[in-house]
Amino acid sequence: MSDNTETSGMDQIFDRALEQNPHAAELLKAFRPVMTRQRQLVESLTLPALDYSAIDRDRLRAGVPILRQIPLFSPEDPLEKIALSLAEAVREGMPKLTQEMDRLSALIAGGKLRLKDSLEALPAGGDGATQPRANDLAFSPSNASFLWSLTARVLLERRGREAAQALGPFDWEKGYCPVCGEFPS
Numbered sequence: 705m706s707d708n709t710e711t712s713g714m715d716q717i718f719d720r721a722l723e724q725n726p727h728a729a730e731l732l733k734a735f736r737p738v739m740t741r742q743r744q745l746v747e748s749l750t751l752p753a754l755d756y757s758a759i760d761r762d763r764l765r766a767g768v769p770i771l772r773q774i775p776l777f778s779p780e781d782p783l784e785k786i787a788l789s790l791a792e793a794v795r796e797g798m799p800k801l802t803q804e805m806d807r808l809s810a811l812i813a814g815g816k817l818r819l820k821d822s823l824e825a826l827p828a829g830g831d832g833a834t835q836p837r838a839n840d841l842a843f844s845p846s847n848a849s850f851l852w853s854l855t856a857r858v859l860l861e862r863r864g865r866e867a868a869q870a871l872g873p874f875d876w877e878k879g880y881c882p883v884c885g886e887f888p889s
Contacts, residue, residue, distance in 0.1 A: 714740050734797045738854065741793035745786055745858045746865075752780040754863065756870035764871075767878055769885035776863045776883070783819035784812050787855045794851065804847045811843065819855060860884055 718736050722729055758774050770776065791805040791812075811817035864883035868874070880887045 714743055737793040737797040738790065741790055742854065742858050742861075745789060746862050749782065749786070749858070749862060751782070751859070751862060751866075752778045754778060754866065756867050759867065759871065761871065761874070764874075764882060769880075769882055770864070770867050771860075771884045776860060777820075779820065781820075781859060783855060783859075786858050787812055787819055787851055790854045790858070791851060794854075801847060804844055805851070807843050808848060808851055817843075817848075819852065 714736075718732060718739075722732055725732070754774065754776070756774070759770055760768070760773060763773060764770065788809055791809045795802045795805045808817065812819065860883055864881075867883065876882050
């Protein structure tokens with residue numbers, strides 16, 4: 705699917721959501737540029753190839769998500785490029801976060817805040833790696849975690865598509881994500 709078709713589809717979804725949920729208009733307008741940018745990045749990024757042959761279909765069927773079987777983040781992943789692009793989208797949709805996104809973008813672009821280090825240091829289900837760096841570099845850990853989660857989602861969604869293609873037809877009957885193991889949000 706082309707970027708224009710994908711963007712057009714996203715526009716239709718947002719327009720319909722705004723029409724059906726006028727009470728959530730501000731929230732939808734805030735997240736529209738972020739989600740649109742995520743979609744564009746998922747479709748357009750060139751990522752290093754991973755070896756999906758190590759995924760054990762029996763373990764997956766038993767409920768062990770792909771993320772617990774193989775590393776889905778590569779040292780060559782363009783995390784900084786993704787984060788800087790998403791920070792721009794956050795600025796557009798959430799102008800009150802502009803100053804914080806500018807600060808985070810400057811730290812990322814200047815090499816003082818390396819997303820690879822932050823993602824590798826994250827404990828399962830937490831954001832503890834952000835706090836010590838936040839104290840040293842004077843940024844909001846919650847805003848950094850927000851940007852990290854947006855960035856990780858782009859990579860995990862793309863890796864999930866690649867894994868699905870590598871696995872071929874596969875029934876999934878669990879109530880959570882087969883890629884990361886999280887429940888829908």
